[in-house]
Each structure stands twice: as C-alpha cells, then as structure tokens.
Amino acid sequence: MAGSAIGAGVIAVAGLLVLGLSAAGGAAAESQRLAGTADAAALTAADGLSGAVPGDACGLAAAVAASARAEVASCSVDGLIATVSVRSGFGGFTVVAAARAGPPPS
Template sequence: MAGSALAAGVVAASAVLMLGLAAAGSAAVESQRMASVADAAALAAADAASGAVTGDPCARAAEVAGAQRASVSACAVDGLIATVTVGGLFAGMPTTATARAGPPPPGGPG
C-alpha cells in the first residue's frame, strides 16, 4: 500500500513538472514568434520607406503583422530606418516585441 502511494506521488509530481516545462517552452516559442513578426514588419516598413515597395511604411508593417496574427502598437520611420513594435496575446497575457530595420550605418558595423 505504501508503494502505491509513493508511485502515485511520483506520477503526480512528474505530471506537474511536465506541465510547467510545457508552459515555459510555449512561452519561449511565442517570444521568438513575436520577435520574427516584429522583424518582418520592420523590414516591410523600411522597404516602403526606401521606395523598394509602394505604400505607407506603417501601413505595410501593419499588413505584415496582421497576416501573422499580431498588431502594430508603435511604428516610427526616421529617414530610411523603421522601428516597429508589435503585440499580441499568449494565454490571455499581452506580448510585445520591437525591431528596427534600415540601411547599415555609414562606415559599416562596429
């Protein structure tokens, strides 16, 4: 009888641990997804700002973010550099990510 109670306790503890790890893993995946959406939206805005594609830069960013189940919460274009913040929901909680895109600085990186 004591062995059964111990086994049940081990199984319950393992189940709780697995649920916690699954939740943490899901949150990490959603964080990366939002970062990718922000990158794509910023690139779309920078393309529009440079004239590579037509349209308003922030409208292009919103179009790209919307296609990936996110929304643009902030968009700023300074010359050819676009900074975009996107947001969404994960498990009922708001998530955000910000990205910048544009030409490299004069003189190269570094």
C-alpha cells in the first residue's frame, strides 16, 4: 500500500515537472519567434524610410507584425533608423521584443 502511494507521488511530481518544462520551452520558443518578428518589422520600416519600399514606415512594420500574429507596441523613427517594439500573448502573459534597423554608422 505504501509503495503504491509513493509511486503515485513520483508520477505526479514527474508529470508536474514535464508540464513546467513544456511551458518554459514554449515561452522560450515564443520569445525567439517574437524577436524575429521585431527584426523583420524594423527592417521593413527602415526600408520604408530609405524609400526602398513605398509606404509609411510604422504602417509597414505593423503589417509585418500582424502577419506574424503580433502587434506593434511602439514604433519610432530617427532619421533613417527605425526602432520597433512588438508584443504578443503567450499563456496569459504578454511577451515583448524590440529591434532597431537602419543604415550602418558612418
């Protein structure tokens, strides 16, 4: 009888560990996906600023973010440099990533 209780406890603890590690792995994957989305949005905004792509820089960034199931949290322009922050939800939490793009420093 006692061995059954210990076995059930070990299985329950192992199940909780697997669940926690799965959640942590999913959050890490979402963070990396969102970082890539921020990079793509900032690069697209910088292309808009340089004239390589027609349109409003922040509007272009918002379109890229929306295509990746995210939204632009902030978008700022300084000359030809665009700084974009995007956010998305994961498991009831908000995940945020930011990126900056523009011409290389002279």
